[in-house]
Amino acid sequence: MWRVMRSAAANLRRTRQFSVAATIPGPCMVHKRGADILHDPWFNKDTAFPLTERDRLGLRGLLPPRIVSFEQQYARFMDSYRSLERNTQGQPEGAVSLAKWRILNRLHDRNETLYYRVLIDNIKDFAPIIYTPTVGLVCQNYSGLFRRPRGMYFSAKDKGEMMSMIYNWPAEHVDMIVVTDGSRILGLGDLGVQGIGIPIGKLDVYVAAAGMNPQRVLPVMLDVGTNNQKLLEDPLYLGLRQPRLEGEEYLSIVDEFVEAVHTRWPKAVVQFEDFQMKWAFETLQRYRKRFCMFNDDIQGTAGVALAGLLGAVRAQGRPLTDFMKQKIVVVGAGSAGLGVLTMAVQAVSRMAGANGIPSNHQFYLIDKDGLITKERKNLDLSAAPFAKYPEETKGLREGASLVEVVRKVKPDVLLGLSGVGGIFNEEVLKAMRESDSPRPAIFAMSNPTLNAECTPADAFKYAGENIVFAGGSPFENVDLGNGKVGHVNQANNMYLFPGIGLGALLSGARLITDSMLQAAAECLATYMSDEEISRGVLYPSIGSIREITAEVATAVLQAAVAEDLAEGHGEVGRKELRCMSKEETAEYVKRNMWFPIYSPLVHEK
Numbered sequence: 001m002w003r004v005m006r007s008a009a010a011n012l013r014r015t016r017q018f019s020v021a022a023t024i025p026g027p028c029m030v031h032k033r034g035a036d037i038l039h040d041p042w043f044n045k046d047t048a049f050p051l052t053e054r055d056r057l058g059l060r061g062l063l064p065p066r067i068v069s070f071e072q073q074y075a076r077f078m079d080s081y082r083s084l085e086r087n088t089q090g091q092p093e094g095a096v097s098l099a100k101w102r103i104l105n106r107l108h109d110r111n112e113t114l115y116y117r118v119l120i121d122n123i124k125d126f127a128p129i130i131y132t133p134t135v136g137l138v139c140q141n142y143s144g145l146f147r148r149p150r151g152m153y154f155s156a157k158d159k160g161e162m163m164s165m166i167y168n169w170p171a172e173h174v175d176m177i178v179v180t181d182g183s184r185i186l187g188l189g190d191l192g193v194q195g196i197g198i199p200i201g202k203l204d205v206y207v208a209a210a211g212m213n214p215q216r217v218l219p220v221m222l223d224v225g226t227n228n229q230k231l232l233e234d235p236l237y238l239g240l241r242q243p244r245l246e247g248e249e250y251l252s253i254v255d256e257f258v259e260a261v262h263t264r265w266p267k268a269v270v271q272f273e274d275f276q277m278k279w280a281f282e283t284l285q286r287y288r289k290r291f292c293m294f295n296d297d298i299q300g301t302a303g304v305a306l307a308g309l310l311g312a313v314r315a316q317g318r319p320l321t322d323f324m325k326q327k328i329v330v331v332g333a334g335s336a337g338l339g340v341l342t343m344a345v346q347a348v349s350r351m352a353g354a355n356g357i358p359s360n361h362q363f364y365l366i367d368k369d370g371l372i373t374k375e376r377k378n379l380d381l382s383a384a385p386f387a388k389y390p391e392e393t394k395g396l397r398e399g400a401s402l403v404e405v406v407r408k409v410k411p412d413v414l415l416g417l418s419g420v421g422g423i424f425n426e427e428v429l430k431a432m433r434e435s436d437s438p439r440p441a442i443f444a445m446s447n448p449t450l451n452a453e454c455t456p457a458d459a460f461k462y463a464g465e466n467i468v469f470a471g472g473s474p475f476e477n478v479d480l481g482n483g484k485v486g487h488v489n490q491a492n493n494m495y496l497f498p499g500i501g502l503g504a505l506l507s508g509a510r511l512i513t514d515s516m517l518q519a520a521a522e523c524l525a526t527y528m529s530d531e532e533i534s535r536g537v538l539y540p541s542i543g544s545i546r547e548i549t550a551e552v553a554t555a556v557l558q559a560a561v562a563e564d565l566a567e568g569h570g571e572v573g574r575k576e577l578r579c580m581s582k583e584e585t586a587e588y589v590k591r592n593m594w595f596p597i598y599s600p601l602v603h604e605k
């Protein structure tokens, strides 16, 4: 458990060419002809339709005569993207990001194959546009940006209709669903129906990183109203104009949706995303023993944070088992912060061994009212296991402030999942200089950029140059002068959710268990070489997200097999999965990862 890969092995893996040859799709059946094909982004090839297909599909005369290759189309798109970048230099960042999102979104609407190819090849550049942080801005402006619908919308007004509505979705097969109710979009709060941008962005990452087939993914918005007064008063707002449903009324909507999905696509994996804390925990508890689902903010985030925390131990030159001694201050007792602490405690008890006494002594939890102790009035049930007994507080009082806690505890790690920009201020960061760790770690994981607890520049400036740093949104590395660079990691659940979803899907498991999630976290934690870790590099580059996702999916699938939960997927049955070696499992995963190239289209009536 928690073995650290030898650096040579990790490097070898990194240099291995990632094979896409096996993913070349065969002919693709299309039930449309003529202009209907050109207007369908799944099938459209624009000017790249060869003459034979133009004849066969009734496209002759509907396109200019010259046939342009995929490579030429690709180059033309990238040229226009780069010229947009040049022409908008110096303009406000938000406006530029939205312009970039628009040009990508237009391509998405027109030609999915080309869109996903440019996305995969340029994921490092494009992830911040189609995903965090720009996706946050898109959600905030969604009603104004809306041109064409994407995904499905189930509203409180659809009660009793969902079982039939689900059949309105045009695709026969759906493998992966990301659903939100828009109640806690990143650190931006309740954005109602406008939160649909998040499932769309997450599923784009699924296609790019996990090779999910875009014809088989479904973003979903459950619109149960909004408590965002500004949106309710906005004449352009596209969602229900009513306060959020609560209690049983709310749950009956989610229940109906989950049942409808399960009836039509019993094997689909469902990811719950950006639900406010009470519903995030409630729905996870309610469905995880019945359906193949997980909550990304609780469980995906936990695995990514744990991998980073273990990396921070290695960066101190200590053995992994020293994780049990690390003093960690978690700021934010919401779905993400509590998810992280829950998984960290599980890791500590595994390390302590079967007879070890599970301990959370070294963890300190802070929320908007300060340090959480057993003396807290109306202590939230989910935070209770992490509340400090009086004898554990080092003399700190209930509700002690963040800076008081940091000064007194001298933590090895300060981890923010509060959604509050800038709360790791100069005073707090300077207090981290007194940390007991030779290499303190600062994780400012809240999204989007302005909601990060601090910037990396401030962290290196005030807490010292020897820190290890991770943000949740992408930031540039920091120039420390004298040729030294402060490496900036992105501790974002995108390193795990695509592999969790893909591994679960390909295993055919009916549930996503703690062991499967632990396998995902372990895989990420052991991915980096000692040399990388010593430079403060805790996570792989986004550029290799497809490789890490394939490994995570393999680990998840193997864990499902080990628990005898893997029932098989498509042609590959339970028995075959059980007989596969690790290498064969990895090959099976890669073989099933979709890669965008134009397939020959064959018309079928």
Ligand SMILES: NC(=O)c1ccc[n+]([C@@H]2O[C@H](COP(=O)([O-])OP(=O)(O)OC[C@H]3O[C@@H](n4cnc5c(N)ncnc54)[C@H](O)[C@@H]3O)[C@@H](O)[C@H]2O)c1
Binding pocket: 184, 185, 186, 187, 188, 276, 277, 296, 297, 301, 304, 331, 332, 333, 334, 335, 336, 337, 366, 367, 368, 369, 370, 416, 417, 418, 419, 420, 423, 445, 446, 447, 448, 451, 471, 472, 473, 491, 492, 493, 494
């Ligand atoms: N990097 C990632 O992968 C990742 C994953 C999940 C969530 N997040 C981010 O984490 C943030 C929180 O998400 P969540 O789902 O846990 O939200 P949440 O609303 O469930 O919880 C927020 C918590 O922060 C606390 N808080 C608020 N103000 C505070 C303050 N001034 N000081 C200390 N604590 C304060 C609240 O009391 C609450 O406990 C969001 O910004 C989200 O984008 C990041």
Ligand SMILES: O=C(O)C[C@H](O)C(=O)O
Binding pocket: 132, 185, 186, 187, 274, 296, 297, 446, 447, 472, 492, 493, 494
């Ligand atoms: O969406 C992200 O970038 C990460 C996370 O799921 C979040 O809610 O912030």
Ligand SMILES: [Mg+2]
Binding pocket: 186, 273, 274, 296, 297
């Ligand atoms: Mg989220």
